[in-house]
Amino acid sequence: MDDPVLLTGAGGAVGAAILEGLEDAYEWKLMFHSPPAEEPDHEYLVGDVSSEGDVAAAMDGVGAVIHLAGDPRPEAPWDSVLENNIDGTQKMYEAAVDEGVEKFVFASSNHAVGSFETDERTPEMYRPDDQYRLDGTELPRPGNLYGVSKATGEVLGRYYHDQYGLSVCNIRIGNLTRGHPPIDYERGQAMWLSYRDCAHIHDCALQADYEYEIVYGISDNDRKYYSIERAKEALGYDPQDNSAHFDGEERVAEPEP
Numbered sequence: 001m002d003d004p005v006l007l008t009g010a011g012g013a014v015g016a017a018i019l020e021g022l023e024d025a026y027e028w029k030l031m032f033h034s035p036p037a038e039e040p041d042h043e044y045l046v047g048d049v050s051s052e053g054d055v056a057a058a059m060d061g062v063g064a065v066i067h068l069a070g071d072p073r074p075e076a077p078w079d080s081v082l083e084n085n086i087d088g089t090q091k092m093y094e095a096a097v098d099e100g101v102e103k104f105v106f107a108s109s110n111h112a113v114g115s116f117e118t119d120e121r122t123p124e125m126y127r128p129d130d131q132y133r134l135d136g137t138e139l140p141r142p143g144n145l146y147g148v149s150k151a152t153g154e155v156l157g158r159y160y161h162d163q164y165g166l167s168v169c170n171i172r173i174g175n176l177t178r179g180h181p182p183i184d185y186e187r188g189q190a191m192w193l194s195y196r197d198c199a200h201i202h203d204c205a206l207q208a209d210y211e212y213e214i215v216y217g218i219s220d221n222d223r224k225y226y227s228i229e230r231a232k233e234a235l236g237y238d239p240q241d242n243s244a245h246f247d248g249e250e251r252v253a254e255p256e257p
């Protein structure tokens, strides 16, 4: 990727993981919602993804997009997800087409499929010996309006891929936490995404050749109910971390060489 890569939501947690891992790997153009506390080392702008003008300015001159900006709260109300997540994502896609962007990577979520976690399947599906897997070919099944907005983002990508030819990768991100997996939270450990695996999967999504993909963005956890096979096949994802290698905050095993 020779052209700059636009990273929206650059001031957030996922943005931090990506920038920490890939700081020097790309020419970044960062979009913040409010002025950053410290002057970034990269080109940046402040704007809102629901503003056509801000989005056009952000998209100017970029060859690829990682779109993270939005309301990330599972309990977010409809008004907010409609404006920040759905309308914002549609404006991003429209501007990406106008700019002739090649690749669009969208931060989807485990919450797009949250209703697969039925009373009958839980908590067993969160455990290492359970074989239940979602693999990205299933239809969305959101458990909240935030999940509806993420499923809608995936469908917007399908439309812009089919009608305008953009390469689109939807990463259904699990639970990103810094340093160690969530503690006393089986579900969170099953969908843990470490900071370095988060940077790596986004790197893969910028480098690989694909048409339209939906993949799960989790580390290679012993506990899992999301398959990472498609991310491996389509993107060359090779995660290094596993929530089973931790006892609380402590790493108790190293990744396999």
Ligand SMILES: NC(=O)C1=CN([C@@H]2O[C@H](COP(=O)(O)OP(=O)(O)OC[C@H]3O[C@@H](n4cnc5c(N)ncnc54)[C@H](O)[C@@H]3O)[C@@H](O)[C@H]2O)C=CC1
Residues within 6 Å of the ligand: 008, 009, 010, 011, 012, 013, 014, 015, 032, 033, 034, 047, 048, 049, 050, 067, 068, 069, 070, 071, 072, 073, 083, 084, 088, 107, 108, 109, 110, 172, 173, 174, 175, 176, 177
């Ligand atoms: N952190 C996680 O474990 C997961 C995150 N995601 C998704 O990844 C993306 C990033 O999440 P986080 O970094 O955790 O959230 P965050 O809240 O830390 O970062 C989101 C950023 O987007 C910005 N933003 C919000 N609305 C905006 C708008 N209208 N225009 C411009 N910027 C706006 C916020 O100011 C914030 O800096 C979100 O789309 C979220 O839904 C999905 C699954 C799991």
Ligand SMILES: O=C1O[C@H](COP(=O)(O)O)[C@@H](O)[C@H](O)[C@H]1O
Residues within 6 Å of the ligand: 072, 073, 074, 109, 110, 111, 173, 174, 175, 176, 187, 188
């Ligand atoms: O999509 C998201 O998912 C993570 C994990 O979900 P949770 O229900 O286990 O909290 C969440 O932390 C994050 O805020 C959200 O954007």
